[in-house]
Amino acid sequence: MIPLLQTLLDGLVLGGVYAFAAVGFSLIFGVLGVVNLTHGVFVVLGAYGALLLHEVVGLDPILGLPLVMAALFALGYLYQRTLIAAAVERASLVASLLVTFGVALMARNLLQVVASPDVRSIATAYSFAGLSLGPLRVDLVRAAGLLTSLVLLSGLALLLGRTAFGRAIRATAQQPVGAALSGVNVRHVHGLTFGLGAAFAGASGAVIGMMLPFTPGSEAAWTLNAFVVVTLGGVGSPQGALLGGLLLGVIATLTAQYVGPAFQNAAMFLVLVLMLLLRPQGLLGHAFAASR
Amino acid sequence: MTIRIAAVLLLFAALAAAPAFVPPFEVRVLSLFCFWGALSLAWSILGGFAGYWSFGHTVFIGVGAFVPGLIVARLLDGGGAELMPLMVLAGGLVSAAFAAVIAWPLLRLRGIYFAIAMLGVAQVTGELSAAIEWIGGGIGLSLPDAAPAALAPEAFYHYVFVGLLALTVGVAAWVRGARFGQGLLAIREDEDTARMLAVPTEGYKIAALVLSAFLTGLLGATYGFSLGYITTDSVFRTDFSLNMIVHALLGGIGTVAGPLLGAAVMVVLTQVVLGEMLNLHLFATGALVVAMVLLAPQGLLGLWRRRARRGADGRPRP
Numbered sequence: 001m002i003p004l005l006q007t008l009l010d011g012l013v014l015g016g017v018y019a020f021a022a023v024g025f026s027l028i029f030g031v032l033g034v035v036n037l038t039h040g041v042f043v044v045l046g047a048y049g050a051l052l053l054h055e056v057v058g059l060d061p062i063l064g065l066p067l068v069m070a071a072l073f074a075l076g077y078l079y080q081r082t083l084i085a086a087a088v089e090r091a092s093l094v095a096s097l098l099v100t101f102g103v104a105l106m107a108r109n110l111l112q113v114v115a116s117p118d119v120r121s122i123a124t125a126y127s128f129a130g131l132s133l134g135p136l137r138v139d140l141v142r143a144a145g146l147l148t149s150l151v152l153l154s155g156l157a158l159l160l161g162r163t164a165f166g167r168a169i170r171a172t173a174q175q176p177v178g179a180a181l182s183g184v185n186v187r188h189v190h191g192l193t194f195g196l197g198a199a200f201a202g203a204s205g206a207v208i209g210m211m212l213p214f215t216p217g218s219e220a221a222w223t224l225n226a227f228v229v230v231t232l233g234g235v236g237s238p239q240g241a242l243l244g245g246l247l248l249g250v251i252a253t254l255t256a257q258y259v260g261p262a263f264q265n266a267a268m269f270l271v272l273v274l275m276l277l278l279r280p281q282g283l284l285g286h287a288f289a290a291s292r
Numbered sequence: 293m294t295i296r297i298a299a300v301l302l303l304f305a306a307l308a309a310a311p312a313f314v315p316p317f318e319v320r321v322l323s324l325f326c327f328w329g330a331l332s333l334a335w336s337i338l339g340g341f342a343g344y345w346s347f348g349h350t351v352f353i354g355v356g357a358f359v360p361g362l363i364v365a366r367l368l369d370g371g372g373a374e375l376m377p378l379m380v381l382a383g384g385l386v387s388a389a390f391a392a393v394i395a396w397p398l399l400r401l402r403g404i405y406f407a408i409a410m411l412g413v414a415q416v417t418g419e420l421s422a423a424i425e426w427i428g429g430g431i432g433l434s435l436p437d438a439a440p441a442a443l444a445p446e447a448f449y450h451y452v453f454v455g456l457l458a459l460t461v462g463v464a465a466w467v468r469g470a471r472f473g474q475g476l477l478a479i480r481e482d483e484d485t486a487r488m489l490a491v492p493t494e495g496y497k498i499a500a501l502v503l504s505a506f507l508t509g510l511l512g513a514t515y516g517f518s519l520g521y522i523t524t525d526s527v528f529r530t531d532f533s534l535n536m537i538v539h540a541l542l543g544g545i546g547t548v549a550g551p552l553l554g555a556a557v558m559v560v561l562t563q564v565v566l567g568e569m570l571n572l573h574l575f576a577t578g579a580l581v582v583a584m585v586l587l588a589p590q591g592l593l594g595l596w597r598r599r600a601r602r603g604a605d606g607r608p609r610p
Contacts, residue, residue, distance in 0.1 A: 035404050087585055095585045097404060098541070102585070105534075105578030113571065220530070224415075227408055262423030269412040276401055276409065 002135050007257045008250060009133075013142045015249020016242075017211065020149035021204035021222060022229035023156060023241040024197030030236020031173040031193045034084060037100040039226050040219030041107040042072055042198045046205025047214045048115055051122050061122055061206045062148055068206050069199040076198025079103075081191045104219060111216035122209040145207040152203060156196075157238040169193055173236060228272050234282030243283055247271075300461065307454045311447035319446050323518075325559045326453035327511060330460040331532070332539035332551035334507035337464060338500045339537065340546040341473055343480030344399070347407040348414030350532040352505040355390050356383035356512025357519075357527040358421060361433035376438035380513040387509025388502045395498040402483070411533070418528030429524035435517050449518040456514060460507050464548050467503070476500055480546070538577060541584055544591030553592055 025039045049068045050061040059067075087099040129140040160166035171179040172189045180186045208214065208222075225248070233244025248268060255267040275282070307326065311319050331353075339345045360379035364372055372379070398409050421429035439448035467473040475496045478486035487493045516522045535558070536551075543554030561580075562573055588595045 083582070083586075090586060090589070095589060097407075098585045099582050102578040102581030105581070106575050107578075109572065109575035109578065112574075224408075224411070231405075260423070262419060265412075265419055266416045269416045272412060273397060273409060276405055277397055280401075280405070 003257070006136050007253050009136055009138065011250035011253035012246055013138060013146050013249070014253060015246035016146040016149045017142075017204065017207060017245070018225060018229055018248050019233075019242040019245025020153060021201065021208060022226035022245055023153060023238050024200035024204075025223075025226035026230045026233075026235055026237070026241045027156075027200070028194055028197040029230060031169055032080075032084075032088075032190055034088070034096045034100070034194075035227075036194075036197070037097060037223055038079070038104045038107065039197075039201055040221065040223035041104050041111075042076070042201035043205040043208065043222040044111065044214060044216060044219045045075075045107075046072060046202030047122070047209035048111070048120075048205075049202065050206035050209050051120060054122050054124070060124060061210050062144060065148070065203050065206055068202045072202030073195040073199040075195075077191045077195035079198070080194035081187070084194065085187065085190070104223070108216050108219055115216060117215055117217065119213045119215050120209075121213045124210060127210070139211075141210045145211050148207055149204070152200065153238050153242055156200065160238070165192075228268055231272055231282055232275055234284035237284060240282055240284040247283075304454065304458055307457075308451070311444075311450055316444065316446050319450050321559060321563050323446065323450040323453045324563065325555055326450070326457040327515065328535060328539060328559060329552040329555035330453070330457040330511055331508060332536045332543075332555055333457075333460045333464050333548065334504050334511065335536035336540050336546070336548075336551050337467055337476075337504040337507070338497075339504075340540055340551070341467065341476035341480065342497055342500050344402075344497065344501075345407045345537065346410040346501075346504075346533070347537070348410035348412070348533050349504075349508060349536050350527070350529050351410070351414040351417050352387045352391065352508035353512030353515065353532055354414075354418060354421065354524070354528040356387045356509030357516030357522050358427065358429065358433070359383040359386045359509075360513050360516055361435055361522050362427065364435055365428070365433050370434065371436060373436035373438045376436075376517060380510055380517070383513025383516075384506045384510035387512065388506035391502045391505030392498065395501045399494075399497045399501065414528060414530075414533060418524050421528065422524040429522075429528075432521055432523035432526075434521045435519070437520060438517050445518075449514070452514050452518075453511075456507075456511055459510075461548065461552075463503070463507065467500075468548055472496060472499065477546070534577070538581055540591075542580065542591055544593030547591075547593055550591050550593050557592070 021043055024042065025036060028034055028036045028039075046068050049071060050064055053059040053064040053067065054061060057064075083099055083103065084096055087096040124141065126140045126144075131138045131140055131143055158166075160169060168179065168184045168189050169192075171182065171184055172186055172193070176186050179189070205214075205222075229241055229244040229248050231244070232247050233242070234240035248271075251267055251271055252264050255264050259267065307322060310322050314322075331349075335346065335349050339349075359382050360376075363379055363382065364370060368375070394413060398406060398413070401409050418429075421427045423430070437445065439445040443451075467476070475486065475491045475493075478489070478491050479493050479496065483493055512527060516527060519526060539554035539558055540551045541554065542550075542557060543552065544550030561576065566573060566576055584591070590598075
């Protein structure tokens with residue numbers, strides 16, 4: 001019984017971080033309809049940013065989050081207003097898929113040249129400490145990562161649900177023309193939403209950097225992961241991302257524990273395909289254009 | 293029309309004559325063009341004509357290559373070089389059968405969901421081929437050298453790849469002209485309307501995927517023989533999936549000549565211009581994709597046609 005509970009707990013902790021890593025992708029997909037294949041690059045950039053702050057200034061990754069988020073926000077905003085907007089205007093949303101894919105390849109290549117293709121990780125002073133909950137055990141880093149994820153996810157949910165800016169974002173997602181007629185600057189909101197998505201991806205990268213090893217090539221896995229989380233949970237809401245992330249984390253750890261570590265992706269993928277066939281809008285999906 | 297047929301015959305005559313006149317390295321570059329061009333064209337039968345973009349077509353290369361690998365290792369005790377044609381055919385057929393199995397659930401998905409699902413199929417199949425001991429993709433499988441003694445290996449495989457390219461061009465050109473191909477184009481333009489107009493969309497999509505997988509499987513099996521030793525990492529390669537799309541996109545998606553043109557440009561670019569700078573290939577490919585989407589969404593053929601439509605004064609003809 002205890003091993004099963006420990007596996008479930010590990011899965012939920014991992015799932016919380018998966019949700020955090022995917023929420024930006026979900027937001028961009030839900031509001032702009034753009035499948036952002038650069039998402040994993042933002043995650044990995046956040047991890048490298050936190051590593052740089054940790055090694056050069058000695059700043060703890062969690063304390064450094066505001067800096068990483070601000071940098072990624074600016075990057076995301078500029079990226080959307082220049083390349084993405086141009087691709088959507090000139091061609092189609094599928095074209096934006098290809099553009100983000102091309103940029104991801106370029107960014108991965110540049111990161112390999114600048115930061116070397118070696119495996120890195122962020123080692124903090126409390127990396128090997130742990131918390132005990134009765135017979136169960138959680139690494140302190142993972143607990144801190146989970147707590148950060150939940151706090152920021154709740155913050156995003158409040159921002160979207162309770163503020164004027166959040167209302168503008170939701171209005172743009174539902175009906176861009178209607179939002180524009182009501183005085184929302186749709187282009188600006190698109191840029192800000194993209195920046196917000198990038199900032200959350202970067203923040204999750206900083207947390208992930210403490211928990212798991214990363215390389216420039218990890219970006220593909222994190223993009224795919226975000227896609228699976230969003231498909232499971234539903235597009236466009238932090239709640240959907242949280243549910244999808246937790247589900248994915250539990251599936252991953254249960255498979256690794258009871259079937260074999262090599263079959264983790266196979267199990268995740270099987271669940272994804274079943275989900276697409278049975279409930280394509282995800283567990284908490286709305287009937288937005290992008291989630292159909 | 294006659295000019296086109298003459299151009300195609302001339303191209304294949306030049307390709308077939310190449311080993312007699314050019315040094316081995318250039319023969320390999322030409323073989324690579326045939327391999328890439330045929331792959332991209334095989335991908336186009338589903339991706340270009342029907343608009344169902346597969347992001348994981350390398351799965352059919354992998355399956356196609358592992359079938360002869362397993363036949364040689366488990367049934368023939370490492371021999372059987374003279375059975376290569378049959379084993380290549382088996383690679384294509386098993387690939388097609390695999391496609392037929394996954395077609396029904398996956399082709400119910402559209403657009404980005406189909407693309408990502410195929411990416412997942414490739415990823416998972418590759419991982420399973422490495423994880424399951426009986427398949428042995430982690431350690432690898434050897435294939436016998438099938439080249440006859442009178443021919444250099446690179447010349448032999450060059451002839452095989454030229455033959456497969458001819459087959460693929462023939463099949464793709466036939467599909468493009470046939471009722472089947474018109475149906476696929478209708479699906480690309482508007483699937484629901486096509487269905488309403490009694491195009492058998494379900495059957496056509498499955499047939500396109502199976503045909504595409506069969507050709508890709510033949511190419512994968514031949515590629516496996518040309519390597520002589522295959523592992524999961526050498527045949528289940530994401531960059532194969534990517535290149536098939538990039539070549540079609542570069543040349544002009546939905547045409548027969550486009551993927552070949554794209555493959556030719558990319559072979560020259562990566563093997564000749566950037567041959568010394570291997571660490572920048574990914575960057576160059578990415579930049580090319582971005583530039584094509586923003587500047588020439590119809591590919592090089594589209595650019596050329598747009599130019600041809602304009603008169604000498606630069607104004608579009610009526």
